[in-house]
Amino acid sequence: MLSTHQQPDTAIPMNMVEAVNQALHDAMAADEDVVVLGEDIATNGGVFRATEGLKEAFGIRRVMDTPLAENLIAGLSVGMATQGLRPVAEIQFMGFIYATLEQLISHAARMRNRTRGRLSCPLVIRAPFGGGIHAPEHHSESTEALFAQIPGLRVVIPSSPARTYGLLRAAIDCPDPVLFLEPKRIYRLQRLPVARHGDPLPLDRCFTLRAGTDVSLISWGAMIHETLAAADELKNDGISAEVIDVATLNPLDRETLIATITKTGRAVIVHEAPGHGGFGGEIAATLASDALLHLRAPVERVTGYDCPMPYFALEQQCMPGTDRIVAAAKRTLEY
Amino acid sequence: MFTRTPYECHTRLAVDGQWHARPGDDRWARLIEGYRTMALIRQFDKKAVNLQRTGKLGTYASCLGAEALTTAAGQTLQPDDYFVPYYRDQATQYLRGVRLEQILQYWGGDERGNDFPADAPAVRDLPNCVPIGTQLTQAAGVATKAKQRHEHTAVLVTCGDGATSRGDFHETLNVAGVWQLPLIVLVNNNQWAISVPRRLQTASRTIAQKAEAAGIEGFQVDGNDLPAMLDALDYALDRARHGKGAILIEAMSYRLSDHTTADDASRYRKASDLHAAWQREPVARLRQALVEAGHWDGDQEKAWLEHCQRQVDEAIDSYLATPPAPATDMLDYLYANLPPALLAQRAQLEQRTTGGHHA
Ligand SMILES: Cc1ncc(C[n+]2csc(CCOP(=O)(O)OP(=O)(O)O)c2C)c(N)n1
Numbered sequence: 100m101l102s103t104h105q106q107p108d109t110a111i112p113m114n115m116v117e118a119v120n121q122a123l124h125d126a127m128a129a130d131e132d133v134v135v136l137g138e139d140i141a142t143n144g145g146v147f148r149a150t151e152g153l154k155e156a157f158g159i160r161r162v163m164d165t166p167l168a169e170n171l172i173a174g175l176s177v178g179m180a181t182q183g184l185r186p187v188a189e190i191q192f193m194g195f196i197y198a199t200l201e202q203l204i205s206h207a208a209r210m211r212n213r214t215r216g217r218l219s220c221p222l223v224i225r226a227p228f229g230g231g232i233h234a235p236e237h238h239s240e241s242t243e244a245l246f247a248q249i250p251g252l253r254v255v256i257p258s259s260p261a262r263t264y265g266l267l268r269a270a271i272d273c274p275d276p277v278l279f280l281e282p283k284r285i286y287r288l289q290r291l292p293v294a295r296h297g298d299p300l301p302l303d304r305c306f307t308l309r310a311g312t313d314v315s316l317i318s319w320g321a322m323i324h325e326t327l328a329a330a331d332e333l334k335n336d337g338i339s340a341e342v343i344d345v346a347t348l349n350p351l352d353r354e355t356l357i358a359t360i361t362k363t364g365r366a367v368i369v370h371e372a373p374g375h376g377g378f379g380g381e382i383a384a385t386l387a388s389d390a391l392l393h394l395r396a397p398v399e400r401v402t403g404y405d406c407p408m409p410y411f412a413l414e415q416q417c418m419p420g421t422d423r424i425v426a427a428a429k430r431t432l433e434y
Numbered sequence: 435m436f437t438r439t440p441y442e443c444h445t446r447l448a449v450d451g452q453w454h455a456r457p458g459d460d461r462w463a464r465l466i467e468g469y470r471t472m473a474l475i476r477q478f479d480k481k482a483v484n485l486q487r488t489g490k491l492g493t494y495a496s497c498l499g500a501e502a503l504t505t506a507a508g509q510t511l512q513p514d515d516y517f518v519p520y521y522r523d524q525a526t527q528y529l530r531g532v533r534l535e536q537i538l539q540y541w542g543g544d545e546r547g548n549d550f551p552a553d554a555p556a557v558r559d560l561p562n563c564v565p566i567g568t569q570l571t572q573a574a575g576v577a578t579k580a581k582q583r584h585e586h587t588a589v590l591v592t593c594g595d596g597a598t599s600r601g602d603f604h605e606t607l608n609v610a611g612v613w614q615l616p617l618i619v620l621v622n623n624n625q626w627a628i629s630v631p632r633r634l635q636t637a638s639r640t641i642a643q644k645a646e647a648a649g650i651e652g653f654q655v656d657g658n659d660l661p662a663m664l665d666a667l668d669y670a671l672d673r674a675r676h677g678k679g680a681i682l683i684e685a686m687s688y689r690l691s692d693h694t695t696a697d698d699a700s701r702y703r704k705a706s707d708l709h710a711a712w713q714r715e716p717v718a719r720l721r722q723a724l725v726e727a728g729h730w731d732g733d734q735e736k737a738w739l740e741h742c743q744r745q746v747d748e749a750i751d752s753y754l755a756t757p758p759a760p761a762t763d764m765l766d767y768l769y770a771n772l773p774p775a776l777l778a779q780r781a782q783l784e785q786r787t788t789g790g791h792h793a
């Protein structure tokens with residue numbers, strides 16, 4: 100786990116949204132090229148309070164409430180990033196990120212490539228994502244797979260306060276554009292110790308959250324918590340599950356994934372997004388091509404149904420629950 | 435006639451309910467009807483906020499302060515016109531025949547709230563639009579259809595002041611000018627986009643003046659003033675229906691509520707500003723004007739408010755008594771016909787959510 104990165108003497112308890120806030124504070128204090136922009140982020144401190152206090156600490160020159168326009172936010176960020184600023188933009192909800200696609204796909208992700216390294220685009224776009232908080236329509240999407248296919252764009256998804264802090268600091272330091280997706284359902288789930296000045300976390304490694312020998316449960320984001328709960332249940336039934344937090348969808352840490360299957364021979368991939376075209380398919384394909392002879396059962400995928408996340412009256416029925424994860428794990432063992 | 439300029443706000447009622455220009459005798463019935471709707475929607479809105487507070491509704495966007503402009507929209511649209519709303523248009527939707535219980539169902543997290551009654555004028559209207567500004571270009575598409583079919587209808591689309599910062603807004607005005615579309619863009623300028631004040635959205639003096647660059651007419655109206663809004667929309671919709679082109683109307687209002695029930699406006703808005711805005715609020719203002727003119731009195735008010743209470747309570751009862759939709763609805767409306775590729779998922783979903791029994 101993360102203990103290697105933590106210095107217990109400096110660790111303070113935070114929830115995930117506090118960890119975002121702390122990482123932004125610390126990154127802005129460390130580097131005055133870091134600027135923050137978005138809708139309602141300055142005076143209001145963000146609708147989830149992720150940017151609270153930044154305006155007071157760093158002023159409106161570096162903490163910018165933009166006009167309401169996501170394409171603008173993305174384009175501003177690209178322009179700033181090409182000229183040496185380190186913009187960290189907030190898109191209020193992932194459901195409103197689609198107007199940024201042209202800037203991300205056609206420019207941010209390929210500026211370095213197009214100019215053969217003359218210009219680059221070290222921006223971070225942060226967006227809360229995922230369902231389960233009874234939000235209005237379009238506020239509960241998990242469309243990470245759309246972004247994970249964009250070559251040149253890193254896609255990072257934390258699932259604990261410490262990984263939020265460490266990965267966000269790394270994302271801001273990273274010379275490449277990063278989409279940083281925050282699973283808002285677990286924003287305030289628990290306060291856990293976070294080492295503020297620990298080493299930044301790697302942007303291309305999975306995290307092994309629990310070691311096991313019988314089956315590998317592979318997930319990311321808020322679903323990590325259902326997955327850990329499933330591992331607990333399986334343990335009660337005498338089944339030892341390894342839990343992998345993918346955390347960085349692009350680039351993907353294939354070594355850790357292959358290594359876990361080499362050990363357990365069984366894989367259950369869990370994500371909230373629809374299964375069809377979901378990022379689980381990329382992982383399954385990796386296992387099929389690079390770990391086939393270690394697989395002792397077909398790879399299971401436990402995902403949302405192939406529909407947009409329903410408006411909240413039905414959202415619980417769409418999200419994978421612990422029961423479905425446990426059942427899938429048992430199928431791999433009974434195969 | 436009335437003043438139509440981007441720089442001066444057309445007003446009929448002074449804030450104390452005195453008339454700047456009294457309506458003709460044939461106008462009172464419509465104003466009284468408008469007042470009744472405004473009072474009803476105010477009660478509805480208050481109860482909807484309470485339902486959210488007690489966990490019986492999801493996040494709700496209050497229309498407190500928008501009653502006059504949204505009622506005027508509903509009163510001036512003809513049944514065969516088209517309405518393309520954003521999400522603070524409860525009164526317009528109600529007047530288009532959307533039932534109050536459906537509005538609750540929508541904010542209760544249920545897509546069935548978007549399935550407007552088949553016999554209502556709203557049947558062809560688009561549903562609420564949450565991704566800001568995206569309804570505007572769609573409305574231009576609806577207007578293109580109306581124009582191509584020589585319909586003599588008009589399309590009314592609404593948005594907030596914040597939405598005018600999106601490219602969608604400018605793209606819509608632009609095409610509406612080039613193609614002479616029968617499109618009215620009604621901006622509910624309630625001075626705030628969540629925490630961001632109007633002056634941080636645009637440096638132009640008014641939003642209405644943005645029409646000029648698109649080559650269409652634009653003017654500002656007092657959105658807290660029902661008769662002024664009726665003037666504006668009657669004029670604009672009539673012109674659009676007669677092929678005389680698109681119009682941008684900036685309705686000056688004030689968001690008297692928090693942005694939604696998930697917001698706390700005291701973090702970014704001065705209590706004194708809110709207090710001042712209450713002095714201009716639309717419902718009391720029209721009531722005073724009607725009373726002053728002898729067209730409304732305390733007894734009528736009391737009887738009407740009692741009626742509103744009953745009507746809203748019935749809507750709430752009906753909303754709360756509606757059984758939940760089957761979970762399979764999430765798949766069943768996605769395609770015209772359920773693709774065979776989804777049959778297995780559907781069966782699993784049904785099995786999990788009904789325990790194998792049909793609900
Ligand atoms: C594309 C998009 N970006 C952001 C949001 C989040 N959001 C919801 S309402 C809102 C402010 C809208 O302000 P305005 O257009 O003035 O309308 P009002 O709510 O004030 O009536 C924002 C930023 C959204 N729904 N859609």
Ligand SMILES: [Mg+2]
Pocket residue numbers: 594595596622623624625626627628689
């Ligand atoms: Mg507004």
